[in-house]
Amino acid sequence: MNAKLITLTTDFGLRDAYVAAMKGAILSRAPEVRIVDVTHEIPPGETASAAYVLRQAAGFFPTGTVHLVVVDPGVGSERRAIACECGPHLYVAPDNGVLTAVLHANPPVRTHLISRHELWRKEPSPVFHGRDIFGPVAAHLASGGRLDDVGEAIDPDTLLRLPWPEPRLEGDEWTGAVIYVDRFGNLVTNLPLEAGAVLAGTVEIGGRCFTLARTYSDVRKGELVALRGSSGLLEIACNGGSAAGVLGASAGHVVTFRVHRRS
Amino acid sequence: MNAKLITLTTDFGLRDAYVAAMKGAILSRAPEVRIVDVTHEIPPGETASAAYVLRQAAGFFPTGTVHLVVVDPGVGSERRAIACECGPHLYVAPDNGVLTAVLHANPPVRTHLISRHELWRKEPSPVFHGRDIFGPVAAHLASGGRLDDVGEAIDPDTLLRLPWPEPRLEGDEWTGAVIYVDRFGNLVTNLPLEAGAVLAGTVEIGGRCFTLARTYSDVRKGELVALRGSSGLLEIACNGGSAAGVLGASAGHVVTFRVHRRS
Amino acid sequence: MNAKLITLTTDFGLRDAYVAAMKGAILSRAPEVRIVDVTHEIPPGETASAAYVLRQAAGFFPTGTVHLVVVDPGVGSERRAIACECGPHLYVAPDNGVLTAVLHANPPVRTHLISRHELWRKEPSPVFHGRDIFGPVAAHLASGGRLDDVGEAIDPDTLLRLPWPEPRLEGDEWTGAVIYVDRFGNLVTNLPLEAGAVLAGTVEIGGRCFTLARTYSDVRKGELVALRGSSGLLEIACNGGSAAGVLGASAGHVVTFRVHRRS
Numbered sequence: 001m002n003a004k005l006i007t008l009t010t011d012f013g014l015r016d017a018y019v020a021a022m023k024g025a026i027l028s029r030a031p032e033v034r035i036v037d038v039t040h041e042i043p044p045g046e047t048a049s050a051a052y053v054l055r056q057a058a059g060f061f062p063t064g065t066v067h068l069v070v071v072d073p074g075v076g077s078e079r080r081a082i083a084c085e086c087g088p089h090l091y092v093a094p095d096n097g098v099l100t101a102v103l104h105a106n107p108p109v110r111t112h113l114i115s116r117h118e119l120w121r122k123e124p125s126p127v128f129h130g131r132d133i134f135g136p137v138a139a140h141l142a143s144g145g146r147l148d149d150v151g152e153a154i155d156p157d158t159l160l161r162l163p164w165p166e167p168r169l170e171g172d173e174w175t176g177a178v179i180y181v182d183r184f185g186n187l188v189t190n191l192p193l194e195a196g197a198v199l200a201g202t203v204e205i206g207g208r209c210f211t212l213a214r215t216y217s218d219v220r221k222g223e224l225v226a227l228r229g230s231s232g233l234l235e236i237a238c239n240g241g242s243a244a245g246v247l248g249a250s251a252g253h254v255v256t257f258r259v260h261r262r263s
Numbered sequence: 264m265n266a267k268l269i270t271l272t273t274d275f276g277l278r279d280a281y282v283a284a285m286k287g288a289i290l291s292r293a294p295e296v297r298i299v300d301v302t303h304e305i306p307p308g309e310t311a312s313a314a315y316v317l318r319q320a321a322g323f324f325p326t327g328t329v330h331l332v333v334v335d336p337g338v339g340s341e342r343r344a345i346a347c348e349c350g351p352h353l354y355v356a357p358d359n360g361v362l363t364a365v366l367h368a369n370p371p372v373r374t375h376l377i378s379r380h381e382l383w384r385k386e387p388s389p390v391f392h393g394r395d396i397f398g399p400v401a402a403h404l405a406s407g408g409r410l411d412d413v414g415e416a417i418d419p420d421t422l423l424r425l426p427w428p429e430p431r432l433e434g435d436e437w438t439g440a441v442i443y444v445d446r447f448g449n450l451v452t453n454l455p456l457e458a459g460a461v462l463a464g465t466v467e468i469g470g471r472c473f474t475l476a477r478t479y480s481d482v483r484k485g486e487l488v489a490l491r492g493s494s495g496l497l498e499i500a501c502n503g504g505s506a507a508g509v510l511g512a513s514a515g516h517v518v519t520f521r522v523h524r525r526s
Numbered sequence: 527m528n529a530k531l532i533t534l535t536t537d538f539g540l541r542d543a544y545v546a547a548m549k550g551a552i553l554s555r556a557p558e559v560r561i562v563d564v565t566h567e568i569p570p571g572e573t574a575s576a577a578y579v580l581r582q583a584a585g586f587f588p589t590g591t592v593h594l595v596v597v598d599p600g601v602g603s604e605r606r607a608i609a610c611e612c613g614p615h616l617y618v619a620p621d622n623g624v625l626t627a628v629l630h631a632n633p634p635v636r637t638h639l640i641s642r643h644e645l646w647r648k649e650p651s652p653v654f655h656g657r658d659i660f661g662p663v664a665a666h667l668a669s670g671g672r673l674d675d676v677g678e679a680i681d682p683d684t685l686l687r688l689p690w691p692e693p694r695l696e697g698d699e700w701t702g703a704v705i706y707v708d709r710f711g712n713l714v715t716n717l718p719l720e721a722g723a724v725l726a727g728t729v730e731i732g733g734r735c736f737t738l739a740r741t742y743s744d745v746r747k748g749e750l751v752a753l754r755g756s757s758g759l760l761e762i763a764c765n766g767g768s769a770a771g772v773l774g775a776s777a778g779h780v781v782t783f784r785v786h787r788r789s
Contacts, residue, residue, distance in 0.1 A: 005553065007546060013446035014277070014540070015304035017319035020270060021493075023299050024323030027268065031325060035299075036549050036561075041541035044447050045503060056543035060550030060657065062557060073503060076478030126478040128493030131323065183539035184570050215602025215652040230547075230654030240571060240599060276709035277540070278567035280582035283533060284756075286562050287586030290531065294588060298562075307710050308766060336766060339741025389741040391756030394586065 004033050005065040006142045009054045009098075010130065011042040012070070018128070022070070022135045025121060029139035036061075045073035047097045048162050052180050052188075055101035056231050058089060067102075068130075068138040069093040076126030081114035082159065083137060083150045090147070092138045094129070097162035104164055108156040115151030167191050174257040176234070178205075181250055185242025189255045191234035200260040205236055206247045216240075226257075267296050268328040269405045272317045272361075273393065274305040275333070281391070285333070285398045288384060292402035299324075308336035310360045311425050315443050315451075318364035319494050321352060330365075331393075331401040332356040339389030344377035345422065346400060346413045353410070355401045357392070360425035367427055371419040378414030430454050439497070441468075441516040448505025452518045454497035463523040468499055469510045479503075489520075530559050531591040532668045535580045535624075536656065537568040538596070544654070548596070548661045551647060555665035562587075571599035573623045574688050578706050578714075581627035582757050584615060593628075594656075594664040595619040602652030607640035608685065609663060609676045616673070618664045620655070623688035630690055634682040641677030693717050702760070704731075704779040711768025715781045717760035726786040731762055732773045742766075752783075 006026060012018040019040050026033060038057045042050045050071040058067050065088075072079075072094045080095040087106035092114070093099055114133060119140050124132030137150050167176035167190050176191040187205070201212050203226035210219075212226050219225040221240040224247070229235030234257055236243045244250060269289060275281040282303050289296060301320045305313045313334040321330050328351075335342075335357045343358040350369035355377070356362055377396060382403050387395030400413050430439035430453050439454040450468070464475050466489035475489050482488045484503040487510070492498030497520055499506045507513060532552060538544040545566050552559060564583045568576045576597040584593050591614075598605075598620045606621040613632035618640070619625055640659060645666050650658030663676050693702035693716050702717040713731070727738050729752035736745075738752050745751040747766040750773070755761030760783055762769045770776060 007550075015302055015316075016445045017301060017316045018445075018493075020299060020301040020320035021323045024270075024320060024325075024328075027299070028323065028325045036546060036553070038543060038546040039541055053541075053543045057546035057550060060547045060554065062550075062554045065550075074480050077480040125491070125493040127490060127498075131493065182542045182544075217600050217603040227653060228651070230544075230651040230657065235653075278565055278579075279708045280564060280579045281708075281756075283562060283564040283583035284586045287533075287583060287588075287591075290562070291586065291588045337743050340743040388754070388756040390753060390761075394756065 004030075004142050005036060005061060006033055006138050007036045007038050007057065007061060007065060007067045008040070008070075009038040009042065009050055009057075009067070010040045010070045011044045011046065011050070012040045012130070014040055018130070021128075022131045025131045025135040026139045029136050030143035033139060033142045038067075042071050045071065047071055047073075048100075049180070050098045051100040051102070051162060054098065055105065058102060059087075061089065063088040064090075066090045066092060066138050066142040068134055069098045070130035070134055071098050072096065072129060075129050081129065081133060082111060082154070083114055083141065083147060084108040084111040084156065084159075085147060090141050092134050092141065095160050097160050099159065100162040100164055103159060103161060108159070110147055111154050111156040111159065112147055113151035113154050116149060119150060165190050172259045174259070176255050176257070178249055178251050178253040178255060181244045185238065185244035186229070187236040187243050187247070187249055187253070188229055188231070189234045189236070191255065191257050192232055193228040193234055202258045202260070203234065203236065203255065204258075205253060205255045206249055208247065267293075267405050268299060268324060269296055269401050270299045270301050270320065270324060270328060270330045271303070271333075272301040272305065272313055272320075272330070273303045273333045274307045274309065274313070275303045275393070277303055281393070284391075285394045288394045288398040289402045292399050293406035296402060296405045301330075305334050308334065310334055310336075311363075312443070313361045314363040314365070314425060317361065318368065321365060322350075322368075324352065326351040327353075329353045329355060329401050329405040331397055332361045333393035333397055334361050335359065335392060338392050344392065344396060345374060345417070346377055346404065346410060347371040347374040347419065347422075348410060353404050355397050355404065358423050360423050362422065363425040363427055366422060366424060371422070373410055374417050374419040374422065375410055376414040376417055379412060382413060428453050435522045437520040437522070439518050439520070441512055441514050441518060444507045444513055448501065448507035449492070450499040450506050450510070450512055450516070451492055451494070452497045452499070454518065454520050455495055456491040456497055465521045465523065466497065466499065466518065468516060468518045469512055471510065530556075530668050531562060531587060532559055532664050533562045533564050533583065533587060533591060533593045534566070534596075535564040535568065535576055535583075535593070536566045536596045537570045537572065537576070538566045538656070540566055544656070547654075548657045551657045551661040552665045555662050556669035559665060559668045568597050571597065573597055573599075574626075575706070576624045577626040577628070577688060580624065581631065584628060585613075587615065589614040590616075592616045592618060592664050592668040594660055595624045596656035596660055597624050598622065598655060601655050607655065607659060608637060608680070609640055609667065609673060610634040610637040610682065610685075611673060616667050618660050618667065621686050623686050625685065626688040626690055629685060629687060634685070636673055637680050637682040637685065638673055639677035639680050642675065645676060691716050698785045700783040700785070702781050702783070704775055704777050704781060707770045707776055711764065711770035712755070713762040713769050713773070713775055713779070714755055714757070715760045715762070717781065717783050718758055719754040719760055728784045728786065729760065729762065729781065731779060731781045732775055734773065
């Protein structure tokens with residue numbers, strides 16, 4: 001079965017008409033397509049935040065899903081608009097780094113400029129490509145249209161990538177950073193922990209130390225805990241509270257993880 | 264293909280059960296209908312805000328879409344409930360002005376009172392017509408039911424319209440007002456600018472002057488810019504920031520636009 | 527027609543990737559299922575709030591709907607995960623009290639542990655059962671899978687129930703409490719009022735007294751009003767304002783209702 005699914009990741013917010021106008025434009029082109037919101041609460045223009053959130057959601061969707069990302073502070077400027085195939089999914093987005101984390105995980109197979117006006121709404125607004133260009137192109141792809149039809153092929157290596165912080169290993173100590181704070185105040189770091197591995201180690205952040213646990217309630221209410229988060233990254237949480245609040249920490253804070261040797 | 268789409272514009276918010284109860288009532292009547300949220304974040308009871316947001320979204324949906332609006336501070340009182348055909352779409356709403364902007368753009372062809380109890384849920388709550396009356400009526404219409412069946416025809420001219428500010432032209436200077444502030448802090452005015460026209464002019468608001476640009480990034484980060492917004496109205500924005508914040512401006516603020524003569 | 531509907535009630539919020547990851551996991555298992563959000567704005571970990579909101583929405587959905595609730599502060603701990611049939615619907619949730627209000631209204635017919643790993647995603651994260659266990663199980667049930675397949679049957683009486691405040695009657699005076707404050711600042715109490723009955727009475731809260739009305743606009747703008755809310759419970763509201771704000775009241779505040787005798 002063809003998925004005919006489009007997911008949406010934007011900074012449009014939920015109180016204006018922008019999300020609905022874009023959905024209307026999509027459904028006018030492809031009435032059978034189903035639309036799933038990833039989020040519309042990316043802070044305005046924050047491409048790095050969009051890159052991270054998209055990466056955490058995209059992989060769980062069926063093969064053939066089209067992920068549409070419109071966090072686009074440079075809308076109407078010379079920045080390119082692109083569509084690409086990457087792993088089992090298609091992506092439609094401005095070429096401004098919002099795909100950085102996805103490209104990091106899955107090298108894109110085929111990448112095309114969005115340049116063929118035929119697929120767009122007539123007289124596209126220079127300030128709303130989501131509705132007039134990206135949405136119709138995503139509708140085209142989700143309803144089985146060819147990637148070749150959106151515009152000329154380009155070299156995937158030319159896609160803009162944001163700086164993506166890599167953790168460093170010295171001896172048996174990893175040094176990384178908080179890359180995202182979620183609504184619960186959980187601090188997601190860039191330190192990957194292998195699934196299923198018997199992990200043991202000491203985490204340090206902001207002068208506080210703790211050993212790795214399995215889930216939030218392995219510690220008492222109000223206590224900090226470090227664990228393997230749902231996306232496979234080391235995460236610092238507070239059982240029943242906000243680790244960000246307790247630690248006063250935010251994106252960029254340094255975290256170290258010292259692997260315990262079995263003796 | 265019949266659209267079988269219902270859009271929702273309400274002030275119910277997203278944290279209570281109201282939106283879901285209304286969707287459940289709709290899907291119980293018309294399981295095949297698809298529901299798209301315009302917004303549920305209209306400030307409580309603000310009919311003018313609903314009128315504007317609905318207008319910005321409605322036109323982008325397929326022919327036959329039913330737009331349901333429940334911003335209804337007078338629920339259960341003597342205010343009328345109506346359904347009307349207006350352009351290519353149907354509208355279901357309290358007769359309290361929420362359709363003002365839509366009616367302004369598309370004179371309604373047929374308008375009916377919502378008065379036939381047969382379509383409603385049994386024993387409708389006097390405080391939740393969205394769930395018990397409007398939702399089921401929208402479901403009836405979206406699944407192909409006749410407009411005649413919802414109640415008696417009435418004269419469209421009797422529909423309540425909110426005062427809708429019209430811009431004034433004196434010499435070559437238009438005077439208008441901010442009518443909406445979006446989540447980005449963009450100031451949308453009531454001054455329409457023709458699409459595709461080669462526009463040039465000077466905009467003044469709050470003692471600040473600037474010339475018309477094409478898109479946000481035509482000015483440097485942090486600078487104000489005036490442009491044709493995505494709905495065809497003059498808009499004042501701030502590249503990478505909030506024009507509302509920079510100018511301390513909100514709905515009602517006066518804006519002038521002086522058209523440049525070609526010499 | 528089989529409903530193939532899943533509703534979602536969570537505390538995930540709308541800005542992270544969690545809701546979308548769970549929806550993706552559901553749609554990967556059951557591409558034909560339709561998903562309706564009840565809310566994702568339950569305050570983190572507040573099971574009582576989830577119990578109330580779920581109850582207000584669930585009953586309005588078609589027969590066969592699967593209601594999935596993931597407010598799960600004990601995720602990954604020894605708390606049980608369960609699926610049950612209750613009235614015309616199915617429920618999938620942690621056994622932590624989030625079903626209290628639903629169970630109160632409809633005694634569960636069949637209740638099963640969620641214990642058969644075959645239905646789950648491989649290597650489920652101990653911190654995201656919504657995506658890896660509950661979502662796939664809900665997808666199984668919504669697409670016609672058997673309740674027996676999710677795990678062994680258990681005694682419904684063993685399900686965890688939160689304390690649910692019952693109103694007390696003394697003479698002709700009911701004493702109850704505010705159990706929920708909605709986005710409008712309406713104070714929902716635990717005092718049920720029969721539908722259609724000719725009700726008359728005096729309500730007292732925080733030293734303020736008023737007689738029962740039918741709808742908000744039965745009193746002047748800014749005035750308090752007591753009425754039968756849309757879920758059949760006594761509610762204190764403020765026409766055009768917030769009763770919670772005016773009264774400084776919140777969940778737990780005592781309310782009395784003295785029934786008027788006809789003389």
